[in-house]
Amino acid sequence: MNPEQIEHINVINWFSFNYPDLADDFHHFANERRCSVQQGRLLKRMGVKKGVSDFFLALGIGGFHGLWIELKAGKGRLTKEQLEFIMRKRERGYCARVAHGSDEAKEAILTYLDNHITNSFQYIPKNCL
Numbered sequence: 001m002n003p004e005q006i007e008h009i010n011v012i013n014w015f016s017f018n019y020p021d022l023a024d025d026f027h028h029f030a031n032e033r034r035c036s037v038q039q040g041r042l043l044k045r046m047g048v049k050k051g052v053s054d055f056f057l058a059l060g061i062g063g064f065h066g067l068w069i070e071l072k073a074g075k076g077r078l079t080k081e082q083l084e085f086i087m088r089k090r091e092r093g094y095c096a097r098v099a100h101g102s103d104e105a106k107e108a109i110l111t112y113l114d115n116h117i118t119n120s121f122q123y124i125p126k127n128c129l
Helices: 003-018 020-025 037-045 080-091 102-118
Strands: 026-028 055-057 067-072 095-100
Touching: 003 020, 003 026, 003 067, 003 102, 020 026, 055 102, 067 080, 067 102, 080 095, 095 102
Parallel strands: 067 095
Antiparallel strands: 026 055, 055 067
16 A cells, blocks of 8 residues: 555544544545556546545535545645645635645544534634635
């Protein structure tokens, strides 16, 4: 496994353990796979798109429709498509952000869920603006 795969697994395991009641609402989009040209064409026809963030929490909180997280490991950088996806989601009312490593992803989730747990819908996570 590469470092980013390990980071993804850490986030999923942590989330599932800490929020089992929300586990069905937390999804990973496996866009990082390598495949043949033919398989790539088929996946594109099936709706797979470049740039989609790694994680989505389908839970509207504090005026947001849900939380998108693009997870980067090490010195990973956003692609043009990933940045455009994040900006588009922000414009459409989602909290969308980049996390460098699983610890930052966990912190983003905790900050976002703080509104859900405390029923305080006044706070807007700073990285979602």
